[in-house]
Amino acid sequence: MGRDDSVESGYGFEDEPKDKMRAKKEEEEEMVMSVERVFESKEVPSWRQQLTVRAFVVSLVLSVLFSFIVMKLNLTTGIIPSLNVSAGLLGFFFIKTWTKVLEKSGMLQVPFTRQENTVIQTCVVASAGITFSGGFGSYLFAMSGRIANQSGSAPGTNDYKDPSLGWIIGFLLIVSFVGLMAVVPLRKIMIIDFKLTYPSGTATAHLINSFHTPEGAKQAKKQVRALGKFFSFSFFWGFFQWFYTAADGCGFANFPTLGLKAFENRFYFDFSATYVGVGMICPYIINISVLLGGILSWGLMWPLIGKKEGDWYSAHLKPSDTHGLQGYKVFISIAMILGDGLYNFCKVFSRTILGLYHQVRGKNNLPRVVNGSATESGQLSFDDQRRTSVFLKDQIPTSFALGGYIVIAIISIISLPHIFHQLKWYHILIMYLAAPALAFCNAYGCGLTDWSLASTYGKLAIFVVGSWAGASHSGVLAGLAACGVMMNIVSTASDLTQDFKTGYLTLASPRSMFVSQVIGTAMGCVISPCVFWLFYKAFKDLGLPTSAYPAPYANIYRNMAILGVEGFSSLPKHCLSLCYGFFAASIVINAVRDSVPKKYSRFIPLPMAMAIPFYLGSYFAIDMCIGSLIVYLWERSNKTKADAFVPAVASGLICGEGIWSLPSSILALAGVKPPICMKFLSRAELKDS
Incomplete structure (x- = not known):
């Protein structure tokens, strides 16, 4: 020694x-x-070369596909998993097939690059994102007379606005681009200076990078084959089920798997390939939380509160009247959602402030990047040097972003009051003044936690603008419209910064990312309303609790707006006390989750996930738990194979049945009805008949 x-x-x-x-x-x-040493010999195409015609043709096709999938999820349960992996995988498959055909014919001029793959993924996710932030299953449909009728009172002249293709497209085109302009000047701060992780964007980038290596391409072919196999199975399973749904209450979706009594309380497996796939993608704790929420509500609370009929609420109300049992279902779930949203808003906001404080305080100790190299404070790796150089090469002028923001803001202030006369110009002005700060907070928080709080900012706008406008000036509609403005701004802002991170890691130019995001958003502003219009016209019971597409969040958002305008006077007896209790419970559960070690916190349920079945029931929770069980057994038998193929199999199950909604909608519009009704009756009902 x-x-x-x-x-x-x-x-x-x-x-x-x-x-x-x-x-x-x-x-x-x-x-x-090093990832970039693998691609060192390959020239990085210019930002214009990354934006190919074939990329946008494929993006258009995939945007239509994903819009149907997200729309179906929006109008059924509102649980929408990340589809970035599916978009990247399908984009790779379509272009690879295209280039292979051209290569064999000797007509291939431009090879397929990972940058082009990133452009496709960005464009498709931006388009599908409008299907979510457009509010077709929440605030926008909540404005309709169909949802207003379910709130317990007939809509007055200013209390509702029925959907129309023209004003929906116009509204989305006005409000969907502001968030993009708001965060463009912040891209270097977010990606280079703060080095935010953006877990979903990083994971997508690693996936795309792996596709374009020789080993990754072989793996991608196998994944695409698995996706195609389960896509076909899911599509034809949806087609097969359609034959048995000739009337209401018919088909496999109404199979009383756990018995008739359980079926009455919304406990059954409805044979949905979509939600089995969703369950395979979602973490175990989300699926278990949804099931626990269903057991707590439909298994315990609603039967007990139902016995108070005639005491706590009138026995002569319609099932959909929110002054009766329906009110407890809606408002208690709202209380849990608001409690969870408030806690996470405060958590992410405090982390944002704390993170900014540490960044500012320690900025002198960080390596300062100048044209892709580091100063004497530190040394960048080869990957970071190359990525930083490309990222800083194609600048987007700040003057362009600021000018664009001001122009869009002026257009919005002038035009939005013509679409919603309840929304005044000064409401819009205040929102646009606050929007850049909120967009930054959401983008920064998403970079830290991978959690976009767009819907939370939207709910905040409902209460602020709704109460500001007041009942005498149709504050319900004003609040819902304000929700749409705010939700679109902060949602597109976080989406773009996440795509900047993906582009940074795949050497895709920020300019090509911005252009593909703009084109994808424009596609979504037209495709999504058309898809919604197809559902709206094809299914006359859309939005009703008994429908195959009940749009649960539309009812919840409508009642939030009523609560913001009218206060607590609209709640049935003891409902407010229960709401207080569940609001506090959501905060406490989240606080406990964050304070205990991870080995224990992973067993504590999520209040937001628990709240969803309070209104809908547990049928989809059972589907999702079966998806979890499949993944669990697969991982136990072969974890490596499961990790590689679970996303592809799940995407196939989701996409297949999701795209079946297109032909089923067309058949419904054409008046073609299924030939068979498969229904399940109790022995007593058989005797009566």
Whole structure:
């Protein structure tokens, strides 16, 4: 021991060789771990070359596909998993097939690059994002007379606005681009200076990078084959089920799997391939939380409150009247959603402030990047040097972003009051003044936690603008319209910064990311309303509790707006006390989750997920738990294969049945009805008949 010490620190004649060996070893390790060294020999195409016609043709096709999938999820349960992996995988498959055909015919001029793959993924996700932030299953449909009728009072002249293709497209085109302009000047701060992780954007980038390596391409082919196989199965399963749904209450979706009594309380497996796929993608705790919420509500609370009929509420109300049992279902779920949203808003906001404080305080100790290299404060890796150089190469002028924001704001202030005369110009002005700060907070928080709080900011707008406008000026509609403005701004802002992160890691130019996001958003502003209009016209019971498409969040958002305008006077007896209790419980549960070690917190349910079945029931929770069980058994038997193929199989199940909604809507519009009704009756009902 003494000799070694004297050799190394006493005399020091072995220091230089050891330093060289250590440096060489570190260099070798970096070369092994470096992604960009794999692509070093490939030239990075210019931002214009990344924006190819074929990329946008494929994006258009996939945007229609994903719009149907997200719309179906919007109008059924509102649970929408991340579809970034599916978009990247299908984009790779379509373009690879395209280029392979052209290559064999000798007509291929431009090879398929990972940058082009990123452009497709960005465009498709931006388009599908409008299907969510457009509010077709929430605030926008909540404005309709159909949902207003379910709130317990007939709509007055200013209390509702029925959907129309023209004003919906116009509204989305006005409000969907503001968020993009708001965060463009902040892209370097978010990606380079703050080095925010954006977990979903990073995961998508790693996936795209892997596709374009030789081994990754082979793996991608197998994944696409698995996706196609389960896509076909899911599509034809949806087609097969259609034959047995000739009337209400018919078909496999109404199979009393757990018995008739359980079926009455919304506990059954409805044979939905879509929600089995969703369950395979969602973490175990979300699926278990949804099931626990169903057991707590439909298994315990609603039967107990139902016994108070005639005491707590009138026995002569319609089932959909929110002054009766329906009110407890809606408002208690609202209380849980608001409690969860408030807690997470405060958590993410505080992390944002704390993160900014540490960034500002420690900025002098961080490596400062100038044209892709580091100063003496630190040394960037080869990957970071190359990525930073490309990211800073194609600048988007700040003057362009600020000018665009001001122009869109002026157009909005002038035009939106013509679409919603309940929404005044000063409401819009205040929102646009606050929007950049809120867009930054949402984008920054998403970078830290992978959690976009767009719907929380939207709910905040409902209460602020709704109460500001007041009942005498149709505050319900004003609040819902304000929700749409705010939700679109902050949602597109976080989406774009996440795509900037994906582009940074795949060497896609920020300009190509911005252009593809703009084109994808424009596609979504037209495609999504058309898809919704198809559902709206094809299914006359859309939005009703008994429908195959009950749009639960539309009812919830409508009642939030009523609550914001009218206060607590609209609640049935003891409902307010229960709401207080569940609101507080949501905050406490979240606080406990964040305070205990991770090995325990992963077993604590999520209040937001628990709230969803309070209104709908547990039928989809059972589907999702079966998806979790499949993943669990697969991981136990072969974890490597499960990790590689679960996203592809789940995407196939979701996409297949999701796209079946297109032909089923067309058949409904054409008046074609299924030939068979498969129904399940109790023995007593058979005797009566």
